[in-house]
Amino acid sequence: MTAGSALRQGQALLEGGGVAEARLTAEVLLCHALRRERVYLYSHPEHELSTVEWLHYGRYLHERLKGKPTQYITRRQEFFGREFVVSAEVLIPRPETEHVVERAAAVAREARRVLDIGTGSGALAVTLALEQGRELVVATDISAGALRVARENARRLGALVRLVRTDLAAGLGGAFDLIVSNPPYIPESEIAHLQHEVRDWEPRVALAGGADGAEPYRRIVPEAERLLRPGGWLIFEIGFQIEAAVRAAFGPRWRDIETGCDLAGLPRVISGRYAP
Ligand SMILES: C[S@@+](CC[C@H](N)C(=O)[O-])C[C@H]1O[C@@H](n2cnc3c(N)ncnc32)[C@H](O)[C@@H]1O
Known part of the structure; x- marks a missing residue:
């Protein structure tokens, strides 16, 4: 599974679950699973997910579908230009x-x-x-x-x-x-x-x-x-x-x-x- 197709699948899953901003959310969760910045997804859509990355991504998507806010999944939120x-x-x-x-x-x-x-x-x-x-x-x-x-x-x-x-x-x-x-x-x-x-x-x-x-x-x-x-x-x-x-x-x-x-x-x- 490449990062590009993982992203498309994640987006479709979130859209199907009625999650707002499905594309952005899928990107943030995939980055979190890969421990990479978002720019990496655009420059490396062919990145092959390891089993662990795939499992993490799936879990994050599942948590988001159940309603957990993205920030509680990634444990991060920016405030006044700093990451909290x-x-x-x-x-x-x-x-x-x-x-x-x-x-x-x-x-x-x-x-x-x-x-x-x-x-x-x-x-x-x-x-x-x-x-x-x-x-x-x-x-x-x-x-x-x-x-x-x-x-x-x-x-x-x-x-x-x-x-x-x-x-x-x-x-x-x-x-x-x-x-x-x-x-x-x-x-x-x-x-x-x-x-x-x-x-x-x-x-x-x-x-x-x-x-x-x-x-x-x-x-x-x-x-x-x-x-x-x-x-x-x-x-x-x-x-x-x-x-x-x-x-x-x-x-x-x-x-x-x-x-x-x-x-x-x-x-x-x-x-x-x-x-x-
Ligand atoms: C709306 S949140 C604001 C958190 C943070 N200041 C912010 O702006 O993101 C309110 C905070 O007040 C705390 N809080 C509620 N009642 C309190 C009380 N009686 N004494 C002290 N802190 C209280 C809550 O635990 C919570 O962390």
Whole structure:
């Protein structure tokens, strides 16, 4: 079996199973089985698959057909130009979350002490640690499995991040210049209606944001008031349906509250400056 025909067969199988972007997915899974970059497939369509490569490819296709997201099969996802390790214990970092990094660069470029609440794979904490000269980056998560993945990413990418297992920011002290968070924000009633790849595979603790999706935000704002220095910034990723609820959560001690939209034009980021 050559790589070219394996690709065609994989694509047909995935299309038959209703998998979106079947061609691209087959390419990614075949590359993963061959341990090669995608360019190799185009330059070597005549590559003969070994028995082990064929078995791996078949298993990956089968897993994808059962609904497992491609990133959990390859254990990789790119975020802000870097490759992050992912496992089923963390949310797959989304491109929309890069807007949080961009907002941080826009309003808090000089922030030296940074806290990421609910770090998951560490995508935000590691990126923020590497993008600017920081003095301290602390990242929390309630999930021990997520912290293991974040630790692996920090180590692989050479970022200095202090990882703490706690409920939001409980037990932390110190004056931060910037707090970022992409907390779980799916309203309880909507979980059942999520795309099945998300609902059945991504960790529920990374998705469920209480009755209206804004509960974690209402808990994080008082924590930010405790942990930010006056003038420090809080930047949230939000779901577009909860923009009003999150803005309301900021309260009277906050200034310069601003919403930013993602590439689809939907509210995706809210930032505010703590001005007690
Ligand atoms: C939506 S995911 C975001 C992950 C990552 N920051 C990202 O943007 O890709 C939310 C994360 O918050 C964590 N989390 C949920 N509840 C938490 C809590 N009470 N305290 C700390 N972390 C929590 C979850 O385990 C998950 O890793």
